[in-house]
Amino acid sequence: MYRYLQRRLADRVRAFLRESYHIELEKLVIEQPPQVEMGEYALPLAFELARTLRKAPKKIADEIVAGIGVVEGFAGFEVAGAGYINARVDRVALANAVAAGEVPDLAIPLGKILVEHSSINPNKAAHIGHLRNAILGDTFVRLLREAGRSVDVQNYIDNTGVQVADVVVGFQHLEQKTYAEVEALTKLPHFDYYCWDLYARTSQWYGEDKANLQIRAATLQALEHGGNATADLAELIATAVLRRHLETMQRLDIEYDFLPRESEILRLHFWDAAFAQLKEKSVLTYEDSGKNKGCWVMKRVGASAVAEVAEGEEAAKLAEDDQKVIVRSNGTVGYVGKDIAYHMWKFGLLGKDFCYIPFYHYPEGKQCWISAEAGEAVHPHFGDVAEIYNVIDARQSDPQNTVIEALRGLGHDEMADRYTHFSYEMVALTPGCAAELGYQLSEEDAARSYIEVSGRKGFGVKADDLLDKLIASARAEVDKRHPELSDEERHETARQIAVGALRYFMLKVTKNSVIAFDFNDALSFEGETGPYAQYAVVRAGNIFRKAGLDAGHFDPSGVDFARFLQGEEGTGLWELWLVAAQTSAIVEQCIATSEPAYAAKHAFKLAQMFNSFYHGHHILTEADEARKQFLLATAYVVRRELVRVLAAMGIAVPAVM
RNA sequence: GGGCGCGUAGCUCAGAUGGACUAGAGCAUCUGCCUUCUAAGCAGAGGGUCGCAGGUUCGAAUCCUGCCGCGCCUACCA
Numbered sequence: 001m002y003r004y005l006q007r008r009l010a011d012r013v014r015a016f017l018r019e020s021y022h023i024e025l026e027k028l029v030i031e032q033p034p035q036v037e038m039g040e041y042a043l044p045l046a047f048e049l050a051r052t053l054r055k056a057p058k059k060i061a062d063e064i065v066a067g068i069g070v071v072e073g074f075a076g077f078e079v080a081g082a083g084y085i086n087a088r089v090d091r092v093a094l095a096n097a098v099a100a101g102e103v104p105d106l107a108i109p110l111g112k113i114l115v116e117h118s119s120i121n122p123n124k125a126a127h128i129g130h131l132r133n134a135i136l137g138d139t140f141v142r143l144l145r146e147a148g149r150s151v152d153v154q155n156y157i158d159n160t161g162v163q164v165a166d167v168v169v170g171f172q173h174l175e176q177k178t179y180a181e182v183e184a185l186t187k188l189p190h191f192d193y194y195c196w197d198l199y200a201r202t203s204q205w206y207g208e209d210k211a212n213l214q215i216r217a218a219t220l221q222a223l224e225h226g227g228n229a230t231a232d233l234a235e236l237i238a239t240a241v242l243r244r245h246l247e248t249m250q251r252l253d254i255e256y257d258f259l260p261r262e263s264e265i266l267r268l269h270f271w272d273a274a275f276a277q278l279k280e281k282s283v284l285t286y287e288d289s290g291k292n293k294g295c296w297v298m299k300r301v302g303a304s305a306v307a308e309v310a311e312g313e314e315a316a317k318l319a320e321d322d323q324k325v326i327v328r329s330n331g332t333v334g335y336v337g338k339d340i341a342y343h344m345w346k347f348g349l350l351g352k353d354f355c356y357i358p359f360y361h362y363p364e365g366k367q368c369w370i371s372a373e374a375g376e377a378v379h380p381h382f383g384d385v386a387e388i389y390n391v392i393d394a395r396q397s398d399p400q401n402t403v404i405e406a407l408r409g410l411g412h413d414e415m416a417d418r419y420t421h422f423s424y425e426m427v428a429l430t431p432g433c434a435a436e437l438g439y440q441l442s443e444e445d446a447a448r449s450y451i452e453v454s455g456r457k458g459f460g461v462k463a464d465d466l467l468d469k470l471i472a473s474a475r476a477e478v479d480k481r482h483p484e485l486s487d488e489e490r491h492e493t494a495r496q497i498a499v500g501a502l503r504y505f506m507l508k509v510t511k512n513s514v515i516a517f518d519f520n521d522a523l524s525f526e527g528e529t530g531p532y533a534q535y536a537v538v539r540a541g542n543i544f545r546k547a548g549l550d551a552g553h554f555d556p557s558g559v560d561f562a563r564f565l566q567g568e569e570g571t572g573l574w575e576l577w578l579v580a581a582q583t584s585a586i587v588e589q590c591i592a593t594s595e596p597a598y599a600a601k602h603a604f605k606l607a608q609m610f611n612s613f614y615h616g617h618h619i620l621t622e623a624d625e626a627r628k629q630f631l632l633a634t635a636y637v638v639r640r641e642l643v644r645v646l647a648a649m650g651i652a653v654p655a656v657m
Numbered sequence: 658g659g660g661c662g663c664g665u666a667g668c669u670c671a672g673a674u675g676g677a678c679u680a681g682a683g684c685a686u687c688u689g690c691c692u693u694c695u696a697a698g699c700a701g702a703g704g705g706u707c708g709c710a711g712g713u714u715c716g717a718a719u720c721c722u723g724c725c726g727c728g729c730c731u732a733c734c735a
Contacts, residue, residue: 038677334734474697534697615698618693
């Protein structure tokens with residue numbers, strides 16, 4: 001509703017500018033005045049127009065205010081400061097609409113969106129870095145769905161890469177295990193932990209003797225080729241670890257629709273189809289000389305301009321440096337090539353499709369599908385989408401850009417524009433945290449502010465371990481506070497608190513800030529945390545419970561908003577209403593900027609304001625019945641919006657805390 | 658060398674699209690507040706040359722340029 005009024009105001013101002021000044025503004029900045037007393041919206045546009053119109057900002061503002069006249073839903077406009085136009089909404093009308101939960105009809109863009117996240121190599125346990133990816137991705141999916149968009153969630157599985165080969169090498173050569181023996185190990189509760197250690201040991205083993213690296217190369221080749229004992233073992237391992245990842249993510253309420261695997265991209269010959277198109281459109285060129293002789297390369301648009309400035313050999317060298325090898329001189333295609341083919345499939349450009357089989361059942365009944373060489377006749381339609389978001393860390397922005405450029409090269413600019421690399425920074429460990437985990441640090445590392453997690457070295461915090469710690473910590477508190485609950489109820493409450501803490505922890509920081517992980521921060525349930533926001537909801541719920549009312553339903557028709565939303569105190573409370581009313585606008589902002597952190601900030605702000613309200617107004621002992629109804633309406637609306645924004649972050653609220 | 662990102666309170670971070678007041682939170686430190694709808698809370702105090710220097714602008718933490726410091730990317734690895 002708040003967002004709807006904002007749009008109405010913007011439309012009216014635009015129309016006025018068009019009629020009176022013949023000006024078309026592409027973007028109209030609308031912000032909030034520093035204090036609610038001054039109004040709900042502030043437009044600084046007069047300052048901007050002052051230059052083009054060669055008039056004083058204040059004068060322009062006066063003209064605009066006089067010109068736009070009366071706008072439905074607004075109580076009035078006024079010029080403030082040196083030329084701000086402040087808009088006051090009709091508080092009573094907006095409060096009524098918000099209390100009734102009115103959702104204005106806003107055009108929702110059609111077209112399916114594909115969000116890909118997690119994409120953990122299936123060779124070891126998931127760690128905190130993967131958690132950030134999955135939580136960001138899942139939250140973005142929830143935000144899109146909250147905004148009414150249709151979304152498919154994919155988790156790309158690189159089951160034929162070196163990482164998997166390394167664990168295969170570990171089982172075959174370090175541990176000399178048979179297929180049956182490994183199969184027995186996969187039945188262990190933490191097969192992924194077993195692989196975590198083995199992977200680290202194998203990586204170390206490579207360093208001991210150069211000959212060991214040849215074993216790795218041979219293993220990798222066997223995996224890519226398929227149809228042999230080594231590939232079978234890899235399939236066993238990768239699938240078992242993948243299941244573990246899905247289980248881990250399920251603990252955090254993260255689910256997927258489809259798991260495309262690299263093995264199918266290879267065996268269903270996606271690359272051949274892509275290669276033909278790329279050659280035809282000359283996106284790829286064959287090098288018959290220079291350092292990339294015998295390779296198919298992609299020229300990157302960016303630096304060819306630089307190369308033109310240079311001359312002769314210098315220019316040739318620069319141009320060469322800017323080539324991206326897609327097909328190696330031995331004829332094999334690299335990772336980026338496969339990725340290009342895969343993304344052509346996503347946009348329905350490849351002319352090929354995966355086969356599908358059901359792979360994983362979620363308790364709520366949802367089915368997660370996986371790619372296969374031969375599959376079920378009836379399956380959901382994946383791919384062929386309008387927009388894609390790839391949640392991949394910032395280190396991958398180079399290859400991501402190569403894929404986008406390839407799409408442009410093929411003439412699909414529109415799709416390239418709807419391809420978003422949802423980039424985020426890594427999670428690293430503080431030196432203190434590393435020491436706590438028992439890792440030996442070099443002097444150099446100990447002096448850093450953070451140290452990069454490394455699966456290869458087995459250096460990091462495993463996702464399940466962290467979650468276990470959080471649950472144990474929450475559980476201790478729940479046991480103390482609610483001995484009356486059953487064991488099951490206490491566990492579920494602790495789990496929801498732990499998930500709330502973890503998800504909030506990952507979401508409160510903006511994407512491009514490195515998270516220096518520390519147990520103290522992550523295990524905190526106080527201050528700016530998920531449990532703080534959950535607690536505010538529980539408190540609001542308690543008011544209704546004690547009053548014998550249903551917190552989920554409230555009839556606001558009898559509330560006298562006009563009486564309670566004016567004056568000094570009314571304005572203070574109105575501020576709370578206004579923030580609650582902004583949830584949809586925040587969701588929209590998160591989507592527009594691919595930044596879920598705004599939702600976290602909003603949830604915290606709302607919870608904080610509510611807690612303050614809670615202390616200042618004792619609702620159930622309020623003698624004035626009309627006032628009590630108004631206060632109840634306030635608690636109801638804040639609770640409802642808080643639940644909504646937390647749900648968009650994947651944070652459920654326990655019944656009690 | 659080139660590309661991307663970061664530098665704001667003791668610590669961890671917000672300040673999207675330049676704006677109106679004293680640059681804000683949380684943690685930590687210190688002071689108060691549990692007989693009230695749960696203190697996982699509330700009220701308050703102290704703590705800042707927004708890395709440095711210029712520039713653009715009516716207005717810069719935010720935009721531009723140059724420095725300084727840190728990180729990542731820059732392979733016929735995936």
